Amino acid sequence: xxxxxxxxxxxxxxxxxxxxxxxxxxxxxxxxxxxxxxxxxxxxxxxxxxxxxxxxxxxxxxxxxxxxxxxxxxxxxxxxxxxxxxxxxxxxxxxxxxxxxxxxxxxxxxxxxxxxxxxxxxxxxxxxxxxxxxxxxxxxxxxxxxxxxxxxxxxxxxxxxxxxxxxxxxxxxxxxxxxxxxxxxxxxxxxxxxxxxxxxxxxxxxxxxxxxxx
Numbered sequence: 001x002x003x004x005x006x007x008x009x010x011x012x013x014x015x016x017x018x019x020x021x022x023x024x025x026x027x028x029x030x031x032x033x034x035x036x037x038x039x040x041x042x043x044x045x046x047x048x049x050x051x052x053x054x055x056x057x058x059x060x061x062x063x064x065x066x067x068x069x070x071x072x073x074x075x076x077x078x079x080x081x082x083x084x085x086x087x088x089x090x091x092x093x094x095x096x097x098x099x100x101x102x103x104x105x106x107x108x109x110x111x112x113x114x115x116x117x118x119x120x121x122x123x124x125x126x127x128x129x130x131x132x133x134x135x136x137x138x139x140x141x142x143x144x145x146x147x148x149x150x151x152x153x154x155x156x157x158x159x160x161x162x163x164x165x166x167x168x169x170x171x172x173x174x175x176x177x178x179x180x181x182x183x184x185x186x187x188x189x190x191x192x193x194x195x196x197x198x199x200x201x202x203x204x205x206x207x208x209x210x211x212x213x214x
Contacts, residue, residue, distance in 0.1 A: 047164075079106065095127070130161075
């Protein structure tokens with residue numbers, strides 16, 4: 001049983017001004033992982049332990065995770081999914097992630113519905129800005145490259161509220177954007193007077209279109 005302390009507060013609630021109670025710390029730790037529960041692949045990394053020398057992290061999807069990613073992305077199957085991330089510390093609250101993603105995927109031909117094998121290879125980077133538990137736009141001094149997919153466009157860094165970051169999330173996004181919604185078998189052509197299937201049911205085709213207009 002918790003004993004009262006000075007000021008009438010119980011031992012559970014009492015903590016120095018500006019610190020976090022154990023209960024709230026646990027709630028926040030759980031909240032950090034809630035958003036990843038529905039993802040087919042997660043790989044968390046504690047950026048708070050990153051030194052000046054940086055780090056390199058490699059991870060792959062096992063057979064079960066490949067099946068989950070395939071179902072999540074609407075392809076017939078995913079044979080391999082491998083990620084390498086070079087992590088560097090740009091400042092006390094800023095980090096850069098340089099990704100190398102490779103995957104072997106099998107999609108259905110939009111003409112014949114026959115399986116078509118395709119390779120995905122993407123190099124991109126993402127910059128993170130740790131803002132703690134406050135919300136708000138990044139200042140201009142903290143601006144930089146957010147995510148680059150075979151392009152030189154720059155954007156604001158991604159604000160994060162936890163140093164436990166899911167390295168798999170950007171890899172899954174890059175993989176989904178790389179999928180061809182109109183994959184065809186070699187030599188397959190649409191018949192005269194027919195139109196290719198609409199991609200309205202594909203969230204990745206919609207996402208690719210939005211990113212192209214950003």
